[in-house]
Amino acid sequence: AQSVTQLGSHVSVSEGALVLLRCNYSSSVPPYLFWYVQYPNQGLQLLLKYTSAATLVKGINGFEAEFKKSETSFHLTKPSAHMSDAAEYFCVILTGRRALTFGSGTRLQVQP
């Protein structure tokens, strides 16, 4: 079965600091991986996706993620946090051909 594990339910950083949200996956086949973000009082939206074309994936709002097969990881990073980045972030894997399986989420707090 395919699954993702997010390490850390809460992450707090200072404005301007590096953001690192960790995700490890488990899959017996080459995975399709995504990061989704949920801003307060808004619906989930796609941040970026990995579909095997390139291991370093760039997304919206300056976020990027690197697929590392040797580490079974797909960590999300942003060089400099902004207050508007405060949200809940979900690492997601495509399960079979029909549905997405979400991690438990990491809530990012950005301190001024």
Add this chain to the structure above:
Amino acid sequence: GAGVSQTPSNKVTEKGKYVELRCDPISGHTALYWYRQSLGQGPEFLIYFQGTGAADDSGLPNDRFFAVRPEGSVSTLKIQRTERGDSAVYLCASSFSGLAGGTGELFFGEGSRLTVL
């Protein structure tokens, strides 16, 4: 509409009652998904429609849960004999052609928060 619309945004009901939650997807999207998000957890897959038919209902927790999409657009999630454990945010998402090939993106509504007292 411009995005996925879900109604009601909030629903409070009593244990044992029947509830319907509605989802109006983005116009032209043939694929529609229902997810359930409990407090402190990520969304869990319930059911997937391609057009009018349920292509995968393996995530429905039991036979109290049922969903329809009679004309291939609006979908209704129906919950019979509600239980306190059904309390959650029910999310609807749509996409143009589904997730086949892993290139599809899901567009989510803001969800319907169900509270069963």
